Amino acid sequence: MGVTAKWAGSRLLLRRLRDVMAGGGSAQERLDRIVRLIASDMVAEVCSIYVRRAGDVLELFATEGLKAEAVHHTRLRVGEGIVGEIAAYSRATALADAQNHPNFAYRPETGEEIYSSLMGVPILRGGRVLGVLVVQNRTSRTYTDEEVEVMETIAMVIAELIVSGGVVRRKEQTPADGIAIAPLRMEAVKLNAGLAMGRAVLHRPYVPVGRLVAEDETQEQDRLSEALAAMHKSLDDMVDQADSAGSGDHVDILKTYRMIAQDRGWIKRIREAISTGLTAEGAVVRVQDDTRTRMKNVQDNYLRERLLDLEDLAYRLLQHLAGGDAAGTGGALPENAILVARNMGPAELLDYDSSRLRGLVLEEGSATSHVAIVARALDIPVLGRVKGIVDRVEAQDHLIVDANNGVCFVRPGEDFRAAFALSMRTFEEKREAHRRARDLPSVTRDGVAVDLMMNAGLLIDMPHLHESGAAGIGLYRTEVPFMVRNDFPDVEAQIDIYARILDQAEGKEVVFRTLDIGGDKVLPYFEAAEEENPAMGWRAIRIAMDQPGLLRTQLRAMIRAAGARPLTVMFPMVAELSEFEYARRLLMKEVRRCADRGHPTPAMLKVGAMLEVPSLAFQIEALSGRADFLSIGSNDLLQFLFASDRGNPRLDGRYDPLSPPALGFLKHVIEACRRAGIPLSVCGEMAGDPLQAMTLIGLGIRRLSMAPASVGPVRSMVRSLDAATTSSFTESLLEARGHSLRARLAGFARDHGVSL
Template identity: 60%
Template sequence: HNDIRARMSQVTDPYLRERIHDLDDLANRLLGHLIGEAEPTAGMPLPEEVILVARSMGPAQLLDYDYSRLRGVVLEEGSHTAHVAIVARALDIPAVGNAKDVLSKVEPGDPLIVDGDNAQVFIRPGEDARRAFVESLRAREERKAVYASLRDLPAVTLDGQSISIKINAGLPIDLRLLDDSGADGIGLYRTELLFMVAADFPGVEAQRRLYADILDKAQDKPVIFRTLDVGGDKVLPYWQRSAEENPAMGWRAIRVSLDRPDILRQQLRALIRAAASRELRLMFPMIAEVAEFKAARAWLDKELKWEKELGFPPPSKFSVGAMLEVPSLVLQLPALLKQVDFISVGSNDLFQFLFASDRGNPQLSERYDLLSPLVLTLLRSVAEQCRAAGTPVSLCGDMASRPLEAMALIGAGFRDLSVTPSSVGPIKAMIRSLSVLALCEYMNSLYDLDQHDTRQKLGSFAQEHGVII
């Protein structure tokens, strides 16, 4: 393993270098099986509060730990846009990647401060640093108290525009956060996390129980299930796959489901049964052309017909959408809008592909800005086309979870955002202090700029107009 790891670290392609993390994940799991511990980390006794420091880690490996005790994750490799960091933030765990040589500087039991907001790690901090951090935490708790006071207030702008705020979820614990945050529903339920923590492919009944429990706990709030999205850096440890030169653009997500229809059919069957006599909302990930959506939808129609023949009660209503994550689909958007019930923009992958920039590569993670005129123009075009067609559109990537970016999304025409649970309060505070009319008028001057980004300009607008960001 060390020899292969050394050779992979010399590969010039950054995405292939990132696959070292997958190798480490598989190697650690194999070692656990060989020494008789099927889940070597799951049973480890952890202190009440612990910060996990590692060379690298996959999302499935993170979920092996008792994340109720994790207070931070620090990785020598990877970036803040890697999937493990996204999962950590979804659990409200601060995560810092690309912390060079941190393992050689930290001893077990050392006190650490992890500032996920600013990507900083303080090792054995002095008294001044501790006091400053305690003060920062106190201010953070005060802000959280302010956000909590907004829980039952509507997300309506100063000029009366209503904005829907939903959360991204993927674990049973997220259902508690749905209620605590006051969100309108779940705009993205990542079904692959069930597959990533299971010992083998979950069967129809295991999936049905989980999906039914989610719908039960969500009560009358909408839940949008995303069908299985594995591949890239989301590895199933029990599934042997051949190596790919570029996994992010390889065999993943809907491509796997269409090429292995039994996997898709079992999941659709479980979702249909879970939503018996209730509304079922689902979407297919990484659709690159309309033909892929139509093929996936055909399998859904077959399963609905089959379940009816077997005597299972069907959903009372269902909505089927597509995730807009591949730039090629933007060119087919008029044709797609005739087929779908809704669109969900997945900004993480969409802009990775748009800029040909591996989001797991720390050298590139800050190179391109989501608030560039190019991105804002693209998003405005998508929102306008969906509005003209009468098709609901939302955005469920990390972009929606940051107040300044969320403000820009609203200015570009989005009225439905799906964010991390911890971001609901800050986003609602921003919305309730915003005038959409003034923002839209200002942003009309930004779309044709040839600058790298509009971040400073939008920040100045927010400051001048009293928008809380």
């Protein structure tokens, strides 16, 4: 059966619905005619429309087949019964035997006990569930996928009537209905540090779609072609503009975004939706609703990012269909705008006027999401995973973004805003003081030098190396650039990445950590089985040993990129000596291979390992003469030491890095490295916290690597510190008892004028 024949009935039904919606009568009368029309066309004894009201209640608004007295009387909570479940999960359901389904909720006033089968679809608008459309049959009936798709298209048309036809009060259509406008404190994940205060701007404004039902399919297909061509040209212009401003990861992301805009499968789905009888705008919205539904059920970060790009492109395409150019979104921004979004694509962020944009708050988002990377390139504070932020914020609400501590304040009082403004001024003054001090030596009052290095993972991080005055890159996470790509870069692509990093380092040392993939860092194009405990599973050096070609490709690229310059390589997640020796042998093979082919080889090669697995701490003596250095990854090391998953919120804060067992173990590692003659550094979160960094120096650490924003505060701490006095005090605490030594260490800092 061809597409035209397949959808003939759908087109006829859509035209009839269009006539009903355009006709006279109240919204209730039109709903009543719609359910009769659908029941007849779908050959169903029952058709019902449930509308979502304030308080997450689904009210029966119209029915053909159920008892008339049930209308406006029967109500279900979202999540209650089969209808409530459809609303809760935004998911179509088709059941041949609905009454025996475990979620069936019987309502005696409806008389539905005589109906066996049920098909229901969510009524969606802008990603929000406005209601549920249901058909039922007396006999057991298996509904086809085609019938479900027809119902979903009809539901999209009904959504327009609910929104614009006065079915419910407009206030009830807004997600924030029923939510108190009191001030809120919302926890978040820090995606880019900084402080900001301003007015909320909700992304994105709705683009009116006008007609949904088409008169002429050919004309709609032509309109789509024209809009696609205009959109592709505007994206080409955006990429060219970004490219001319300088290379970087965000440019690569925009190029990937442009490529996705040409996705044949996505365009084909829109064209097929037009063939069902929808206008070009209606078809885009139909496919966009499908994308949003899929996003709710996808956990894979790469797939979610891809679906998000498609959703954003749909919005962009709608603007072109409406006659706009999808640019200039930020024209109406207030002077101090805080952008609030469920999520968004990288190109859309660039549509806003960055001179007025002070912060970005995302309901979803991750540190490696495309929009977060572009925001970092613009130096905008970003908070992610702020649960429910879109539903709880109104346009122009006062917002405070504390991306240093992972908190968003919604509608703070005037006194609080004034106090925060003072904090912001103080923060800026301190940051300016740190900038002025960036060239001062990181030396304690008693003359002990402490190397302050910087952690990085993307090219856009590199300017911070010189801005912060860091001595070098103590940890370059090579997996991060790969996590924002569609496939594994070949040797030439990797050579380009590493060479640009070394060029921008301008002679300062860069410690390249080989790929630490697996666990929570999954490359979308690398197949890995699901694991019950991924943090301690098949990851990092373990993958490299099982698939040596992956590691050899990366090592080859690093050697070629370095040329005759020095090269420092570090292997992650090493649990025993044999793993380190295996990886080191592969590295030396690649050095010889490079020399045999006439390429220059590194003038100096340093090879080290990350100490994250406690077992390696008992083999340090055996590493003497083999490892040029070790670097403690405190995040993983402490979670393994305490057998405490650092991603589990129930365990957050339960174990303190400044506790007797943690400090005692670190002291054991420091002493073992001293005896073996192996230089030791720390590159986890402990290194960037001034109090914890002070403690590490007291234990004997002389090299710390941290986030760029931490370099200045830690330098101030180092320059205010007497290392000998700190060492004596810290070591006196190692035999202490108790859960934490934090209070005693903070008291020492206070008493001795240590800048924290």
